[in-house]
Amino acid sequence: MQASNLLFIIIALAVFGYFSGYGRSLRVAKPLGSISKLHSLPSYYAMQTAIWVALPALLLMAVWLLAADSITHAYIMRGFEQVTATSDYNLTLNRIINVASGALPGAGQSAEIVAAAEQLQQIGATQQWALTVLVLTLCSAGGLWSWQRIKADFRARAAVEGMLQKFLLMSASLAILTTLGIVLSVLFESIRFFSTVPITEFVFGTSWSPQTAIRVDQIGSSGSFGAVPLFTGTLLISAIAMVVAVPVGLMSAIYLAEYASPKFRRSAKPLLEILAGVPTVVYGFFAALTVAPLIRDLGSSFGLDVAAESALAAGSVMGIMIIPFISSLADDVITAVPQSMRDGSLAMGATQSETIRNVVIPAALPGIVGGILLAASRAIGETMIVVMAAGMAANLTANPLDAVTTVTVQIVTLLTGDQEFDSAKTLAAFALGLMLFIVTLGLNFLALRIVKKYREQYD
Amino acid sequence: MTESNPSPHRSAPVDHSATIKASLKRRYRAERRFRWYGRAAIAFGLAAVLVLFVDIISKGHGAFKTTHIAVPIHYDLDSLGIDSINDNQQLALANWDALFKSGMRQLLPEASGRSQRRELYRLISNGAGYDLKDRLQANPQLVGQRERIWLLADDDIDTYFKSLRDGEPYTARVSDQQIAWIDQLYASGDIATRWNRNFFTRGDSREPEQAGIWGAVMGSLFTLVITFALSFPIGVAAAIYLEEFAPRNRFTDFIEININNLAAVPSIIFGLLGLAIFINFFQVPRSIPLLGGLVLTLMTLPTIIITSRAAIKAVPPSIREAALGMGASKHQMVLHHVLPLAMPGMLTGAIIGMAQALGETAPLLMIGMVAFIVDIPGGFSDPATVLPVQIFLWADSPERAFVEKTSAAIMVLLAFLIAMNTTAVWIRKRLERRW
Structure with missing residues (x-):
């Protein structure tokens, strides 16, 4: 039986379990007089029966679906011990799977593969039967067990709430698991990468050309993995973005918070925030097809030689993307400055702009700096704009009119396309990911620390 | 004593009013300048919104119509080279292009010689033969009949024909002979732009005129269903735990630090996680909506969680106390009272999270959803691509006609996003209670 059909059956059985549990609790209550003689409301007895029907079966199914394929594949591939290289192994395995599923005609294949495919088909069929039988057994066993437990003094509510509590805790802990997953996935691959390329070469090397040759005797077969040009490229584009976004975002936040009429604020703020909702791939398209040619034409009319994929184009569009990010964060901290401080300054004869510059901004500064750091971390990790509008070649330059490449661009180019998973090229992407993760994490921590440490409590 | 300490007012009367006036003038000027900086900043931001939208719409509006040529077709089994239309094997091998080729010769009889004929046939899309096949299979009574039918023109012809109206014809990829034919067809009314149905009903294609977004829309839909089904219950549960049940201890602090950090982790890192954990460790197949949904769940x-917590916080404590006072258990209090009241806020947050997931591209590139997929996905485990990735793929294509398609796909994506955000705002306005 198909997994999805099985899922429906489990759900149907759980619903059935609910109602039979409900009925039994009513029957238990009847001789006692009323349901108030039961420890819990009937729905709790029903719910606990339903949970016992579905939960064990679902868990079994999940484990089965995750593990079964790899176990069967390993079993099938026993006969192919001479195939050792990972890519050949996968190729053979795929061929067997395709023959078994009928996507590939078995006629042209070797006898071994056809035999293995037949075996795979058999195992697959047996497995599905076994899973169906096991799941149905578990459903009925769990249901029956919890059904017979329904007694007047059975603390069903406590049981259900206990399970619910566990679910809540597990959901909250998923955040920890995710972080752990990120750290483990980038860390392990990076360690493997650093065992082939020394970490010092990666962090301090100035030449980046990850194109490893297919044959060993070709020129440049080793590739070079000095990531400094990527770091400078990322910094250059992020710096351009911040140059655009910080003044515009900050000034618009100040104007909206301090000067604008409530009516203007109500209409201008959501309009500005549209910029935050536009997908980055749209900005990338805009940067590559509209802004980059514009900047190049503008440059050539001044006699400047501008690259087609200049850092300026990608950076300025990224800056536009970040404007609402800075302005809404700055807006929050500016409006949080108490009115009494403004009133005091105005009463001393300061103009409004003097009040803002000398009183409001200094009071809001920790929050503003924190917001700018968060925006910087977003700029560094931004991917689509630079993938579409920045260059591929790693140039070590500080000229915003040249094409530079960034960490995220390289991750995307290294990991899209066909390659073996174990090559230094692919592993390099994970090392870059590790760098990116560390830097953004550091910036976020710094931002939070600054906000916490230097925030003045006024109220 | 009296002489040694003169009051400042008595001393030589220096007139400060001029300096004060000058400095006031300077200060007021600075004030005005400061206000203008603010206005300029807002104007810049709003102009960016306007330019972005105008640019996309002006590039993309043309894609909703595409150039068609009216060709007389004779559904003649002989020219197809088959003897029955009920035999699928014969249908697959039949010479479908012959139908429109003879029609084109009939339409423009003066084309002669091999090279001219080839140019003539190139006016029509490569896939037109398959369109005719589909039409004949759906309407078998057409066999032996004649009809005048609007066939898709090739993308180069489409680009040229549309650019005619802008006054700057794009002639780089059409020959002079083809231009003359197009003029001739235009004069006789046999070439026109018509509603581009393919764009909304088909999957991707290497031929710009055949390519559509329906495959990507379905891929996005399947991915979002998974994302919503996983992230909403888990997110709400986590928010309930943190707001209502979590003890104040190190572990809770650690969870909160993790959530806040994950909110700021670049999305591409989630793609790396998906690649290393889901694909390489759990052996989930690449390119399927299920996998995309898992990765986007972790991302959103x-x-x-953060918006749901805010919604739970907004429920006043008096509600909780009243429920507990009436004898409800803590779980009953949360499930029966706090959760329903916080639901509109949570839904708003969930829709905004879904909008974010719908527009996300980078992590999906990592997990292989960039494959070129023609078929329209029919389920959670069919290889698929999503709308933003389709935009990325088309933006990378060299054919000029794809620029128009890309912009049109962006318009569709933005329309979805605007609809989702408007719904979120509507829910917040209509259902959320202020206490």
């Missing part, structure tokens, strides 16, 4: 969870 922090957003949903």
Whole structure:
């Protein structure tokens, strides 16, 4: 039986379990007089029966679906011990799977593969039967067990709430698991990468050309993995973005918070925030097809030689993307400055702009700096704009009119396309990911620390 | 004593009013300048919104119509080279292009010689033969009949024909002979732009005129269903735990630090996680909506948790106390009273999270959803691509006609996003209670 059909059956059985549990609790209550003689409301007895029907079966199914394929594949591939290289192994395995599923005609294949495919088909069929039988057994066993437990003094509510509590805790802990997953996935691959390329070469090397040759005797077969040009490229584009976004975002936040009429604020703020909702791939398209040619034409009319994929184009569009990010964060901290401080300054004869510059901004500064750091971390990790509008070649330059490449661009180019998973090229992407993760994490921590440490409590 | 300490007012009367006036003038000027900086900043931001939208719409509006040529077709089994239309094997091998080729010769009889004929046939899309096949299979009574039918023109012809109206014809990829034919067809009314149905009903294609977004829309839909089904319950549960049940201890602090950090982790890192954990460790197949949904779930969870917590916080404590006072258990209090009241806020947060997931591209590139997929996905485990990735793929294509398609796909994506955000705002306005 198909997994999805099985899922429906489990759900149907759980619903059935609910109602039979409900009925039994009513029957238990009847001789006692009323349901108030039961420890819990009937729905709790029903719910606990339903949970016992579905939960064990679902868990079994999940484990089965995750593990079964790899176990069967390993079993099938026993006969192919001479195939050792990972890519050949996968190729053979795929061929067997395709023959078994009928996507590939078995006629042209070797006898071994056809035999293995037949075996795979058999195992697959047996497995599905076994899973169906096991799941149905578990459903009925769990249901029956919890059904017979329904007694007047059975603390069903406590049981259900206990399970619910566990679910809540597990959901909250998923955040920890995710972080752990990120750290483990980038860390392990990076360690493997650093065992082939020394970490010092990666962090301090100035030449980046990850194109490893297919044959060993070709020129440049080793590739070079000095990531400094990527770091400078990322910094250059992020710096351009911040140059655009910080003044515009900050000034618009100040104007909206301090000067604008409530009516203007109500209409201008959501309009500005549209910029935050536009997908980055749209900005990338805009940067590559509209802004980059514009900047190049503008440059050539001044006699400047501008690259087609200049850092300026990608950076300025990224800056536009970040404007609402800075302005809404700055807006929050500016409006949080108490009115009494403004009133005091105005009463001393300061103009409004003097009040803002000398009183409001200094009071809001920790929050503003924190917001700018968060925006910087977003700029560094931004991917689509630079993938579409920045260059591929790693140039070590500080000229915003040249094409530079960034960490995220390289991750995307290294990991899209066909390659073996174990090559230094692919592993390099994970090392870059590790760098990116560390830097953004550091910036976020710094931002939070600054906000916490230097925030003045006024109220 | 009296002489040694003169009051400042008595001393030589220096007139400060001029300096004060000058400095006031300077200060007021600075004030005005400062206000203008603010106005300029807002104007810049709003102009960016306007330019972005105008640019996309002006590039993309043309894609909703595409150039068609009216060709007389004779559904003649002989020219197809088959003897029955009920035999699928014969249908697959039949010479479908012959139908429109003879029609084109009939339409423009003066084309002669091999090279001219080839140019003539190139006016029509490569896939037109398959369109005719589909039409004949759906309407078998057409066999032996004649009809005048609007066939898709080739993308180069489409680009040229549309650019005619702008006054700057794009002639780089059409020959002079083809231009003359197009003029002739235009004069006789046999070439026109018509509603581009393919764009909304088909999957991707290497031929710009055949390519559509329906495959990507379905891929996005399947991915979002998974994302919502996983991230909403888990996010709400996590928010309930943190707001209502979590003890104040190190572990809770650690969870909160993790959530806040995940909210700021670049999305591409989630793609690396998906590649290393889901694909390489758990052997989930690449390119399927299920996998995309899992990765996007992890990415949107922090957003949903944070907004859900805010919604729970907004429920006043008196509600909780009243429920507990009436004898409800803590779980009953949360499930029966706090959760329903916080639901509109949570839904708003979830829709905003879904909008974020719908527009996300980078992590999906990592997990192989960039494959070129023609078929329209029919389920959660069919290889698929999503709308933003389709935009990325088309933006990378060299054919000029794809620029128009890309912009049109962006318009569709933005329309979805605007609809989702408007719904979120509507829910917040209509259902959320202020206490």
